[in-house]
Amino acid sequence: MKAVIVLSGGLDSSTCMGIAKDAGYELYPITFHYEQRHEREVECAKQIAAYYGVSKHHRIVNLSFFQQLGGSSLTDKTEMVQTDGITDQIPNTYVPARNMIFLSLATAYAEVIGAKKIYTGVSSVDYSGYPDCRPEFIESMNQTINLATKVGVTSEEKLSIETPIIQLSKAETIKLGAKLQVPYHLTTSCYIGAEAACGVCDSCRLRLKGFEEAGIRDPIDYQ
Secondary structure, eight states, X not given: OEEEEEOOSSHHHHHHHHHHHHTTOEEEEEEEEXXXXXXXXXXXXXXXXXXXXXXXXXXXXXXXXXXXXXXXXXXXXXXXOOOOSSOSXXXXXXXXXXXXXXXXXXXXXXXXXXXXXXXXOOOSSSOXXXXXXXXXXXXXXXXXXXXXXXXXXXXXXOOEEEOTTTTOOHHHHHHHHHHTTOOGXXXXXXXXXXXXXXXXXXXXXXXXXXXXXXXXXXXXXXX
């Protein structure tokens, strides 16, 4: 059995790698270089794929149009607006249609290699207000990919987007990943992308809060 993993190099997607491996799937990670602020998360994704011994299956897809379109502080270099963590407002780190595009391309990879499962590490509990992390979006995409693909309309076994941590808090995700020996020391969550994480951006703060609540030491370095 094969599974495609949308692997960002971060904590959540790496946990999904561990979950898929534990479920017995052959791992086929796909990482997107979308002209984000830094290269570090792509490099982390390479190291995580190597850790699981699946570098030969790892696809890195370059998507320069995100920067051309702009509309996000992660791609157009505008100043990031810090929030208080979980918020009803959509922060300016939201990248327009990012998960929709990522999942579409991950679906293409799955169809090419004959995988029926696509794992992605979205969470509707501890997240930054992004609309493409909600269960409603995933449910809609599950319908769409089976209407828009050859395998979806010809196979009895349909494609499925798997979101195993969507209802977990960051602390619950970390506890699960620790149990599965996910290599969190190889991950990054920082929006800035320095060798040592900044510790103050929204993503760093959510990560640090999760490790603290889980009672586990965060193994990466912070400034």
